[in-house]
Amino acid sequence: MSHVGRESEPGKRMLRRGFLSVRNGLTADDVRETAAALAARALGLPELAHARTVAAYVSVGSEPGTLALLDALLARGVRVLLPVLMADNDLDWGAYAGPGSLVRVQHGGKMALLEPAGERLGPEAILDADAVLLPGLAVDARGMRLGRGGGSYDRVLARLERAGADPALVVLLYDTEVVERVPEEAHDRPVHAVVTPSGVRRFR
Template identity: 65%
Template sequence: MTPAHFEKTPAHVGKPSLRRQLLAARALLSTEDVAAAATVLAGHAVALPELARAHTVAAYVSVGREPGTRPLLDALRARGVRVLLPVLLPDNDLDWGAYRGADSLVPAGRGLLEPDGARLGVHAVLEADAVLLPGLAVDGQGMRLGRGGGSYDRVLARLAGAAPG
């Protein structure tokens, strides 16, 4: 589904229906398309001023047909950036751990990958100079549509409560 299609989606279409449509569209992507997009995404992202000057970045490990983040995670780490990755807690909140390379990722629940090693706490995200969130779509006003678990809504609420740095 293209961004233009998302913008034209009727308001009466509910979030669950829209999520199903977007996930179905992602499922049509080939493995090659996903890998190529990950490389392009990493190239564009590392050039962003917010990431170029960041010392700590909170990000996520993409899975399945999500836009790939692993080349970006490795590029940031190669530049000496501290990368924080989420660890899903039983209540759907997110703890955080440091990314130490692809070999440090371990399987977690729901098909996710998370960093092994020490947990830094739910407030560790506040140490990040930039935060990259997953989402199925974002509208023209910047409203994010996630998977519906509320994990990143909690992160955004924490960030909104933080004093600007």
């Protein structure tokens, strides 16, 4: 790991704890209301309006809700890919076919995730995506994303870069999670936009 990475990791851990504690204070009503607003904002993005394939994820717990958005994309005829966490923390992908196509999977001591029940399409399936919706805990004024620290999406972004693929990268967050600066490491890449319940902010 780079020198920058070693310096920033304790700072990232503290930041993650702070953002997670705020999220954990949200009620089910808070999450539901923001999910509807997030879906409406995201569906207005040109990057999603023209996308044939969107890689997304199913929100869990107090994460900004994504199910309303997934169903709206599906209703538009968009092919929606959802991640399947593998043993090495890399991501395989499966197609979303509505809420009934999801199964709850417990990964060791981690939280249970909702994953697609159908055919596994392989890690390279992400290369077909016109847009990628990324989970995160914060994004800063430069578009740098603070993830949860598992590294799964770092691998996804590296895979896209190696293949020369350039889908729109969009993070879904709460309004208070757009901040001035988050620590970064040498491998971190900025996203193109962040969507919050109150609006959209673009970066590059």
